[in-house]
Amino acid sequence: MMMLLFLVILSTTFLGGSAANQPQSKSTATNRFGTVVFPVTGNVYPGGYYHVTLNIGHPPKPYFLDIDTGSDLTWLQCDAPCTKCTPAPHTLYKPRKNLVTCKDPMCAAFHSPAKPQCQTPMSNVTTRLAFGCGYNQELPDSIRPPYTDGILGLGNGKSSIVSQLHDLGLIQNVVGHCLSGKGGGFLFFGDDLIPSSGIVWTPMIHNSVEKHHSSGPAELLYGGQAIATLSTVKKDLNRKQLKDANEDRSLPVCWKGTKPFKSIHDVKNYFKTIVLNFMNAKNIQLQLPPEAYLVVTDNGTVCLGILNGGDIGLGNFNIIGDISLQDKMVIYDNEKQQIGWFPANCDRLPKS
Template identity: 25%
Template sequence: MNNLLNIITTIICVWLSWSSADGAQKRENEEVSFHRIQTSSLFPSSSAPCVLSPTASNTKSSLRVAHRYGPCSSLRTSPDHDDILRLDQARVKSIHSNLSKKPTARDRISQSQSTDLQAREGFTLGSGNYIVTVGIGTPKHDLSLVFDTGSDLTWTQCEPCIGSCYTQKDPIFNPSSSSSYSNISCSSPVCDSFASQTRRKYCSASNCAYLIGYGDNSSTSGYLSKEKITLTNTDVFDNINFGCGQSNSGLFNGSAGLLGLGRGKSSFPSQTVMKYNNIFSYCLPSSPKYTGHLTFGTSGGLSSSLKYTSVSTVHESASLYGLDIVGISVDDKELEIPLTVFTTAGSIIDSGTVTTRLPPKAYAALRTAFKEKMLNYTTTLGRSILDTCYDFTGLETVEIPKVSFSFKGGTVVELDAIRVLYAFKMSQVCLAFAGNDKDDDLAIFGNIQQKTMQVVYDGPGDRVGFAPNGCM
């Protein structure tokens, strides 16, 4: 009898041990497929001091990157989420609109007074962008510029503002006070080259001019010029082509202009190819209280964890960095999205678009899978372009399912919670993705999804690389 009891006891103990181990394994797997976060981390204090990125200060070819809203920004403007998303949608619509247009006879190069021509439509800057401080002129004049991988021409507002200038935080650049400033002649090959990119040639008397209109009715026009550009004490460049804006208007939110990082010939990386070999990288901080960095060349060191995907040409645009999305996973499970959904639309990576845009079928699949993993949380009304939102009131922690993007070449980018969510307030935290209106609208990998990663643009290799833990 005792032997029988001993056998039964042993069997029960073994069964309990197996059950315990199985449960522990399930919990372990569950934690691997979810990101558990403190809800308070979604809302950094507006009074928090700026925390500087060590990378930018230790690398001679690096600039500090700051979100325009927060203690690290020299602009120190107040965020308005509805404005951010409204302008973000305007930027996306202008990108889609531009890429859907075919060149017409009126787009051919013609020489005329710039005031007689309509603006060439560009991309809306939006308001959820990141800024860097760049020195222009001799003596150096420090200016806060939005940096944008979707634009080529670097420009700033210039005195005497013959037309008009919007309000900016820094003093407006005065070219007459700079000994290194010069206008570019309308007969210059540089002017012809710029005209070939924009499909029009603008001249004001004998000077080469430019005119760019953005999708939100903002615009800048002025003289195409040459000037000294200072990044750091050791990285100074003479005769950089830039736009000296004499008539500027719109929603530039206090910045002095734009640093163009696109693929075109007039972009800053293209003009500094002899120094940096057309390679640059950046890391966008996790919240406005931190700084990130924009680094030119490879002297700052590239992460050993980098995984690259090839850059593809997007329609007829020579400026945009096209990427090939091949799949999306939620909770480590690849969604059933036909590859043709992505190839029909095409995709780009863009520093100026806030939330990632997806083809309608891809977004529907992502939203459905995300909702299934969030059934334990209270849903709430959507807001602006974001339609999948939750009320986290009273919760100290939440578990957010992993979302991963797969790109051509086997590169997988895993997104943690801060790159999956857009937090308005504790009672309204939303999935930070949106669907496009049409199946053939371009997909855009936005800047929320790029946060804290080292993102490398390798021009000679025609590739973009991603590595985790690039900054805080």
């Protein structure tokens, strides 16, 4: 991907004011005295992604950004001009002469194969937030990009939007989300929504190269027994008349029964609870019942919702996806270097 790095203006909902004075709508973020709350749209399946709406530019215009806690860079598809862009819901963002200078620390903060080009300074604005401008994307035929205008990078590096807002003194360096099992939910920046008790916390492992949030090593238990490979699960399922299936291209590990499954209730009794036993925290576990790691597809197959990091270039890392985080408030506290979660009602925005 070819990328330019620009300074852009975001909607002034970041800059203060009571949520009671802000309109409540699907396309408007609300400011909660140091915490910004965004309505989230999307689902695990069949959409496969969640997005928020940000008002960007001057005058501000809405753009849909795919939520990604595994990357730092926030970027839009741009008419810079665009060489090759994917279909998007809004007109391409048209940058002005506001590229980040090569001497700016923000330019040096990026560690990515898509190295940004940083050239001329921009004129003075109230809030300086750096975004990438993508204008030449090359994607494999097997990847279907989300129908959004770009990516909202929520990693823990210096170039993420959360870090930039923290450096401006607007929020604590905390980001969290609450994804509903019915679809939708909300995303927040800042720490006002964090309760004083009832949260399970595990230390965050800092990696200076990769900017994703990591809880470190965890022992995987299936039915109370430690397992190291997927073959153990497959062997157990084969005894229960479930066979490997490859009808769904987007989910690599799937099974089928003697007849198509209609819902997770048809199949969850075949599977056992998965427990992640975190090695860096004493007695801290994440319980994942079958409905928290399985997806029933339109083809009537059941697929595993946990990805092997080695298949997507992350080595020994495994990815806990949004299916496992539904109906929980998940908090990435970069101030205290810890990740927390607790059961929550994600169907409604927090009250002002």
